[in-house]
Amino acid sequence: MLLDIGGTVMTFPRDSLLHDELKGTCLAVLLHRFGDWLLTHGNGTPFVDADPDYFKWLSVKLRYLRDNRIDVKEICEGCPPAFAFYHNRFLAKTDLTIEPQTGDHKSAAFDGFMAAMGAFIDSSVAGGTGGSEVLSVFVEGRSVATADATLDDFDTLKKRFTEYRGPVVHVSADHFYKIVDYIRRIRIAPDAARPLPTSSSFDELLYACEMYGLMEQVYLSMIGKSHSHIKCILRNSYDDCEFETLVQRADGLQGGLLFVIECEHKTRRHRFACHIDGPLIAPSDPKAELRTTCPVTFYSISGAFEGGDGIVQIAVPSNKQWVNVAGTEGAVKNDKGEPTGKVCIANGRLWLGHGKDGPAGDLRRCQQWLERGELPDGKTYRGDFHDGDATLAATVSFTCADMEIYTLQASEGSG
Incomplete structure (x- = not known):
């Protein structure tokens, strides 16, 4: 059977799915009973919006099975981890049969x-x-295709398929394919975990x-909030990034905040994030400060670690997971009792509105550090140490080049 899988046309050994232990799988029923229900591409070739590399692997295994070179168990249980997402769906068992039964389109099996x-x-x-x-585009001579439904929530990427007909030239075929498959998986399983693609050139x-x-x-994906919606409440390219603006926009938000901060380095761009899994609450007394206990996690997105490490998560000691917020006329004090900043996260591991001689109203004035022992094992830190402490930024104290603050809200129906 000729199939188009994600833009790759291949001859797929559909009949091998009639093996006694495979004919009850979802893929067997899909291709043998409902092939006419698939989208078509090109000259009417049935299209499956999936990873072509998985179907290449499965095609080889099914031919080996047909030729009695392997046992069916090697197909059902021998799938490489990279293909598990599709394998677990297509080779899942279904009570619906290939041969239509009277009234089965109204059955629980059909549903x-x-x-x-x-x-x-x-x-x-x-x-x-x-x-x-x-929809399809060419990248380095390779066709990459997906359903319009996959792109519906991603306007910029969809325009690359619909409005710009030339080949993709600024992104490698491997990376373009990976980001398309990433959002394809999100569409197919919106309630599942959404792991990031991996790459030896993660910055690219x-x-x-x-x-x-x-x-x-x-x-x-980075913070593991697969059932959440994310909304930017403050971005320095559009907003003033003043402390009072943050307090006003964060008022009443219960889903936690994500701070994404970027600063320049002479050779590379440092970007990191801090997730507080709880509300940011300012004291009612404008000259006071208020501490709220909540989980805190840091992430190095780029710059501080080797590119092959990807996004690196840094855990905060359990006895330091809190956020201190100043009143609109006050300041958060440091360990010496000196007025230092407007927001202090994880006992000073991140300061916002941090000034040399007192707090600054501009949240972009920051300080960030981590103890050396908090750097995760198995990752290669390439930043500097300052008085024994590491930093995810280019230097411990800095004015960030870019700051975005997001609120996170659980999707309806999620637990």
């Missing part, structure tokens, strides 16, 4: 099958959520994500 495979079925079919059109992968407007999804 279960559509819940599992609806993401690959034309949206014009009842229960199908796979979109109505296949981030560049591609940023170019195509995917950084908010990257942040959600």
Whole structure:
């Protein structure tokens, strides 16, 4: 059977799925019974919005099975981890049979099958959520295709498929393919965990994500909040980044805040994030300060660690997980009792509105440090040490070049 898998056309050994232990899988039923419900691409070739590398692997294994070179167990249980997302869906068992049974389109088995495979079925079919059109571009001579439904929530990337017909030239084929498959998986399984793609050139992968407007999804994957929505409440390119602005916009927000901070280095860009999993609350007394206990985690996005390490998570000691916020006319004091900043996170590991001789109203005036022992094992720190402390920024005290502050809210129906 000729199939187009994510832009790669291949001859797929569909008949091998009729093996006794495979004919009850979702993929067997999809291709043998509902092939007409798939989208088509090019000259009418049935299209499956999935990873072509997985189907290449499966195609080889099915041919080996046909030739009695392997046991079916090697297919069912021998899938490489990189393909598990698709393997667990397509080779899952279904109670629906390849041969139609009277009234089975109204059965629980049919509903279960559509819940599992609806993401690959034309949206014009009842229960199908796979979109109505296949969109494709060429990257380094390779076709990359996906359903319009995959791109619907990502306007910038969708325009690359619909408005700019030339080949992609500023991003490698490998990275472009990875970001398309990343959002494809989000569409197929919106309630599942969304791990970030991996790359030996992670800075280039981030560049591609940023170019195509995917950084908010990257942040959600980074902090493991797959069931959340993210909304920017303050961005220094549009806002004044004054402390009072943050207090006003964070008032009443309960879902936590994510601070994404960037500073320049003479040879590389340092970007890091701090997630506080709780509200930011200012004291009612404008001259006081208020401490709120909540989980705090840091992330190095780029700059402080080797590029191959990807995004690096740094845990904060459990007895330092709190946020101190000053009143609008006050300051948070340091360990010496000196007025120092407007927001102090994790006992000073991040200061916002930090001044040399007292607090600064501008949140972009920052200080960030970590104890040497808090650097994670197995990662290569390439920053400097200052009085024995590491930093995720270019230097401990700095005025950031870019600051974004997001609020996180749980999606409806999530636990």
